[in-house]
Amino acid sequence: MLTLLKLLKDGRFHSGQALGQALGISRSAVWKQLQHLESDLNLSIHKVRGRGYQLASPLELLDSEQIPSSPWPALIHQALDSTNAEALRAIGRGEAAPFAVLAEQQSAGRGRRGRKWVSPFAENIYFSLVLRIEGGMRQLEGLSLVVGLAVLNALRDIGTSNAGLKWPNDVLVGSKKIAGILLELVGDPADVCHVVLGIGINVNMKATEEVDQAWTSVRLETGRSINRNEFIVILNNRLHQYLQQHEMQGFSVMQSEWEENHLWQGREVSLIAGSHKVDGTVLGIDGQGALRIDVGGTEKIYSGGELSLRLRHDS
Numbered sequence: 001m002l003t004l005l006k007l008l009k010d011g012r013f014h015s016g017q018a019l020g021q022a023l024g025i026s027r028s029a030v031w032k033q034l035q036h037l038e039s040d041l042n043l044s045i046h047k048v049r050g051r052g053y054q055l056a057s058p059l060e061l062l063d064s065e066q067i068p069s070s071p072w073p074a075l076i077h078q079a080l081d082s083t084n085a086e087a088l089r090a091i092g093r094g095e096a097a098p099f100a101v102l103a104e105q106q107s108a109g110r111g112r113r114g115r116k117w118v119s120p121f122a123e124n125i126y127f128s129l130v131l132r133i134e135g136g137m138r139q140l141e142g143l144s145l146v147v148g149l150a151v152l153n154a155l156r157d158i159g160t161s162n163a164g165l166k167w168p169n170d171v172l173v174g175s176k177k178i179a180g181i182l183l184e185l186v187g188d189p190a191d192v193c194h195v196v197l198g199i200g201i202n203v204n205m206k207a208t209e210e211v212d213q214a215w216t217s218v219r220l221e222t223g224r225s226i227n228r229n230e231f232i233v234i235l236n237n238r239l240h241q242y243l244q245q246h247e248m249q250g251f252s253v254m255q256s257e258w259e260e261n262h263l264w265q266g267r268e269v270s271l272i273a274g275s276h277k278v279d280g281t282v283l284g285i286d287g288q289g290a291l292r293i294d295v296g297g298t299e300k301i302y303s304g305g306e307l308s309l310r311l312r313h314d315s
């Protein structure tokens, strides 16, 4: 099926006979594979009598030759349950970190607390970077906020100038989500551990019924189709830059840069942890990346992966 897709990805017409010859299969076998492409990958294929078959729009597939193996190698998959899940399995197999896992499609892309990240075929970036951490807790401090800064700058490099951050790790344009970040950790954080930096970025996605909150993509914001291979190189460079700075200087040097890019600075919010809710005004973050909120005139500090921030409807 993949070979057929590679033949069709130029977006031109190909006759059933030519496709069959190239693949060494019958025309009816070509027809069956085309149906699979439509149903499994949700691709739209034009079928015109006398001309053949054509993808509704040309496809740019992930290409290992366009993604250098530095600063880390990229392991590219056609389809995965989730790039984070595969990264965790690769750690278990003894794959040497750092390495990145990429997929054209995820069937069970992960958000926080078991939520799903919608991941259609060949449209977006589904990326997990695995790091080996030997420096103890200091190297983990503020790490998901560091990844947010790297993703934000990569988005700006590619032309999405209006994106910003929402504590702890969402990247938004206005109130629309353009990227999500999910960190997962294995091993002993006080000694040696591996951390998986999972990143989903909406790149060329133009429509989906599946996302149940406001969202956008680079293409919707910039009005142009983006070469994902080029974007991954940009993302790798930004991640490398911010992770190196974090390793050498710690998170506190990025505190003010992060606050300058926080879309909800000074906003009235509710912070939700399970059934608990705290209302207050966002003051910013501290030197470890924890959220500072003014609650009834007192500054309170909050951190932890289970916290969700919402704008107060009355703000």
Ligand code: ATP
Residues within 6 Å of the ligand: 111, 112, 113, 115, 116, 117, 118, 119, 170, 177, 178, 179, 180, 181, 200, 202, 211, 212, 213, 214, 215, 216, 307, 308, 309
């Ligand atoms: P919180 O504010 O608690 O982090 P969240 O809604 O941002 O909440 P995440 O776990 O960060 O939660 O992300 C998962 C949520 O993101 C999903 O429940 C869905 O609403 C939304 N979502 C899923 N896929 C996409 C996508 N491709 N683009 C934008 N948003 C998505």
